[in-house]
Amino acid sequence: MITYTCPFCLRSQSGMDLELPEGAETFTATWRECGHRVSVPVAEIIPPPSFPRQQGTAGIARFRCPRDCGWTHDEFTDPGPIPPVRLPARAKGSTLAEVLSSTTEEEISAAIGAAAEERAHAHRARLEQAYAAHYELVHPGIAAPTLAS
Numbered sequence: 001m002i003t004y005t006c007p008f009c010l011r012s013q014s015g016m017d018l019e020l021p022e023g024a025e026t027f028t029a030t031w032r033e034c035g036h037r038v039s040v041p042v043a044e045i046i047p048p049p050s051f052p053r054q055q056g057t058a059g060i061a062r063f064r065c066p067r068d069c070g071w072t073h074d075e076f077t078d079p080g081p082i083p084p085v086r087l088p089a090r091a092k093g094s095t096l097a098e099v100l101s102s103t104t105e106e107e108i109s110a111a112i113g114a115a116a117e118e119r120a121h122a123h124r125a126r127l128e129q130a131y132a133a134h135y136e137l138v139h140p141g142i143a144a145p146t147l148a149s
């Protein structure tokens with residue numbers, strides 16, 4: 001069962017109501033049991049990139065400003081090698097073969113998944129920071145866009 005935790009009183013409850021007044025830039029969330037209510041603005045969404053010069057996998061992804069001011073931000077589409085994985089604490093041995101045989105395949109798979117996720121997280125943070133810096137400079141007072149999750 002899904003529960004909704006109210007950030008004001010921390011009571012978990014069975015439901016939350018969302019209201020979006022027509023033409024408004026904010027929506028209202030009301031937690032059903034405690035009645036706490038908050039009006040929340042929504043950040044713009046970082047638009048999907050274009051790929052201006054794609055050669056195999058070594059291209060760039062070009063992100064543009066959703067306010068169409070002409071600003072763009074480039075990221076490499078090939079994020080490079082996966083960062084080193086963190087093996088479970090009980091992994092041991094003096095050669096890689098020994099280390100790998102002291103762990104299970106599930107653990108290795110989970111460690112690779114975690115490293116990939118960390119990299120995706122770093123990419124997301126870098127992108128959102130670039131937009132935040134641009135907005136501060138060129139669109140002050142407007143919430144910087146975030147990636148849709």
Ligand SMILES: [Zn+2]
Pocket residue numbers: 006007008009010011031034035036
């Ligand atoms: Zn509450």
Ligand SMILES: [Zn+2]
Pocket residue numbers: 065066067068069070071134138139
């Ligand atoms: Zn802009």
